[in-house]
Amino acid sequence: MYTTTTLFLQSQLQSPFSSFSHSSNPFPYTSTLHHSPLSIFNPTRSLSLPATANYTNNPSDLSLTATTSDQKLLTLLRQRKTEEAWILYTHSTHLPNTTCLSRLVSQLSYQNSKSSLTRAQSIVTRLRHERQLHRLDANSLGLLAVSAVKSGHVLYAVSLVKSMLRSGYLPHVKAWSAVVSCLASPTDDYDGAKEALKLFKSVTRCIRMFPDPDMAAESRPDTAAFNAVLNACANLGDSKMFLKVFDEMPQWGVVPDALSYNILIKLCCRIDRKNLLVFVLERVLQLGIPFCITTLHSLVAAYVDFGDLGTAEKIVQSMREQRRDVCKILRETESNLLQDFGTSHDDDEEEECVLRKLLPNLMNPSGNDPPLLPKAYAPDTRIYTSLMKGYMKAGRVADTVRMLEAMRHEDDSASHPDHVSYTTVVSALVKTGSMDRARQVLSEMLRIGVAANRITYNILLKGYCKQLQMVKARELLKEMIDDAGIQPDVVSYNTLIDGCILVDDSAGALALFNEMRARGIAPTKISYTTLMKAFAFSGQPKLANKVFDEMVNDRQVKVDVIAWNMLVEGYCRLGLVEEAKKVILKMKENGFHPDVGTYGSLANGITLARKPGEALLLWNEVKERCEVRKEGNKSDSPVPPLKPDEGLLDTLADICVRAAFFRKALEIVACMEENGISPNKTKFTRIYVEMHSRMFTSKHASMARQQRRVERKRAAEAFKFWLGLPNSYYGSEWRLEPMDGYE
Known part of the structure; x- marks a missing residue:
């Protein structure tokens, strides 16, 4: 959804350096601006916050007197000889001037390759160590942030933007909004949506601090920036924050567009309000916002997410019939929900008030006739594929395949299946274990010239791994590289490593991990934790500990509770309870609180070690965390609450019954019943009769x-x-x- 910013940057950066000023202000805290009309970022622009002017460098040390070396370096940069310029920089005995450094970082960033990004980062690192980071202008740092985002180094891009703000620089809106947009997208590595909100607030707060708004004009948030942060709110399901950001748009002279309301459709899905979808569509039409088919895409996808394939099919059918009264069709379909509007959500009046502010047309849901679409829209490939995904999720494989065949026979080429359509069919077949048929679909794609992509192969790899067919999975990986010319990514290797765990091949998992890094693919948090899982499950906790230490030293990932839990699991599988408790203690010292998974592993380790006394200590800690949860907001405990699951409580109860700790066993089963878990009385009766009847x-x-x-x-x-x-x-x-x- 948010590739628009990236595409815009690519189109605008075809010649970003032709208009660079040959001289620039070396002091980042002056208000001199050097405008450059042909580049999206002002190349020598240095904006400052008066309150942060704390540098004490001697101006004579930052002289702009061009040496022979600097002149030669600048000439190479003007001639686009970036490689030669880099070599000259590395052999230089002094630090080049501001113009050369900024332009070199900009051109390296623009190349968008791993090596060029590493080189640009090394320049920034050197300047930080020498306290000369102010020598780089806002344009070069902004381009570097965008390049880092494109390369997947989001955390580095975030730290770069924050560093710019701390140093008094304001990044161009296209730079910082690209970072926010990437953060807002769902990810497994960290809670990016919350970080996106923080970054947005930091940038806008700095912009407001400038006395002259014109000075920060190029950094002011635009519609794309607001849509990025609205997407973060939608992914969090935070309707109150969504309204707050939405209301802030007019303050910056920004008007919501169709994409803004498409994101509102996503929010309705996150907060489980299907009855609001028709009102979002009507609001777009009432405001006269330029309408496009993407809103219909979002609607079909939303109903598919709700599992309401019937309504999704009605929308598609109405489009096939060239009808414009989609709002009327949705009202008739959702008539029961509309009649009950305002009664089913009275338990959250604050949220209801928020929704009415976002959609004022909610005040009279059964009033005027529903508005018409500006014109009829025929369903395209994306619409059909969304419906196919719904069939796939519902397990309707035959309908998924039938839809693909119907798309192939459409007269309009805009409705023909693409690689996403075929990949959806492949995924549906893989879910049912029909790997041979899935491979046939892949062959069909290649035969008719629809290029399979990395996602298609990753789905097939996952299917083979789930069926424990690791030989075929490796053969497919080789075919993917050699025949299709598609390079695997970190998801490909994570899938294969997980497959090795299923067949108890920790050595194979390690070999794949090393192969991944040899190909220059950076491991993610999932890569590390999956490899740790391989060693933990194979009874090699020391090797899991080594992987953990390497993960700690990797600045591109963040250690989380899952990684700590893998360490605990490794020791507990061998019954090494004391070692596991040391890990948990260290975990707490590092600011992480054990979760249900941590306690569950420890309980299993206690069972294996036959140390029932440890179970009593563990239960006391679990019980204390449960009490915090009962007290809710009234508790001032620094320890977060805990919601125990069936596995943890059943294991603890089992230990206590076998050890004849009946009082504690009664406390545990009472906790199970309070949390809606039915204790296994049959099992406990058998244990009592066999062990304690006499x-x-x-x-x-x-x-x-x-x-x-x-x-x-x-x-x-x-x-x-x-x-x-x-x-x-x-x-x-x-x-x-x-x-x-x-x-």
């Missing part, structure tokens, strides 16, 4: 010992009462052996 039957115990057993006996009787076994509460005697005179 408890307290000795007639030769001393009086002191008998008195010490009174409390345990009372707990045992209470537990028998919970199980439904005969107990002292009923006044009947519990015996395993038959009474005299009975078989």
Whole structure:
């Protein structure tokens, strides 16, 4: 959805250096501006915040007197001989001037290759160490941030933009909005949506601090920037923040466009408000916003996400019939929801108020006639493919394949299947385990000239790995590289590494990890944790620890609870409870709190080590976290609340019953029932009968010992009462052996 910014940058950066000024202001805290009309970023522009002017460098050290070396370097840069310029820079005995450094970083960033990005980063690193970062202008740093985003180094791009703000630079809106846009997209590596909101607020706060708005004109947020941050709000499902950002648009002279309302459709999906979709469409038409088919794409995709394939099919059919009254069709379809509007969500009046501000037409849902589309729109490939994805998710493989065939016979070429359509069919077949048919579809794609992409091959790789066909998976990887000319990515290797875990091949997982890095593919958090999982599951916790240490040293990823849990799991699978507890202690010292997965692994380790006393300590900690959850906002505990799952509580209860800790067992089963978990009474009854049915039957115990057993006996009787076994509460005697005179 947000590739628009990137494409715009590519189109505008065809010749970004032809208009560079040959001299620039070396001091980043002056207000002198050097405008360059042919580049989207002002190449020598240095904006400053008065409050941050804290440099004490001697101006004489930053002289712009051009040396012979600098003149030669600048000549090479003007001639676009970036490689020769880089070599000259590396052999230079002094730090080049501002113009040369900025232009070199800009041209390296523009090349968008891994090596050029590394070189540009090395220049920035050197300048940071020498406290000369102010020698680079806003244009070069902005281009470097965009290049980092394109290369997948989002965290570096974020740190770069933040560093610019701290140093008094304001990045061009195309630069910082590209970073926000990438952050706003869902990712597995970190919570980018929240980071996108923080970055947006930081930039706009700095812009507001400038006394002269014209000075920050090129950094002011535009519609694309606002749409990026609105997308972050939608991905978080935060309707209140969405409204706050939406209301801020007029303050910057920005008007919402069709994409803004498409994102609002996504928000409706996140907050489970299907009845609002028709109102979003009507609002777009009422405001007279230039309409495009992408809004219909979003609508069909939204109904597919809700699992309402019937309504999605009606929209598609109405488009096939060239009808313009889509709003009327949706109103008739959603008539029950519209009649009940405002009654089913009274429990959140604040959210309801937010939605009414976003969609004022909610105030009279059954009033005027629904508006018409400006013209009829025929369904295109994307519309049909969205419906195909719905069939795939619903397990309707036959309908998915049938839709593909129907698209192939359409007269309009705009409706013919593309690589996404074919990939959807491949995915549907892989989900059902029909790998041979999936490969046939791939062959069909190649035969008719529809190029398969990396995603298609990754889906097939995942299918083979799930079926434990690792030989075929490796053959497909070779075919992907050699025959199709498609280079695997980190997802490809993560999939194969996970497949090695399924066949208990930790050595193969390590080999694939090393092969991935040898190809220059940077590991992600999932790569590290998956490899750690391979070693943990194969009983090699020390190797898992080595992978963890390497992950800590990798600045491109962030260690999270999942990584710590893999360490705990590795030791617990061997029953090494003390080592696991040391990891948990270190985990807490680093600011991470154990979650259900951490406690679950530890409970399993305690079971394996046969240390029931440790289970009591673990239960006390779990119980304390559960109490924090009960207290809610009233608790001032620094420890976050915990919602236990069935696996953790069942394991703890099992340990306590076997160890005859009946009082604790009753506390645990009570916690299970409070959390809507049904305890397995049949299992616990069997354990009690097999292990404890003859408890307290000795007639030769001393009086002191008998008195010490009174409390345990009372707990045992209470537990028998919970199980439904005969107990002292009923006044009947519990015996395993038959009474005299009975078989």
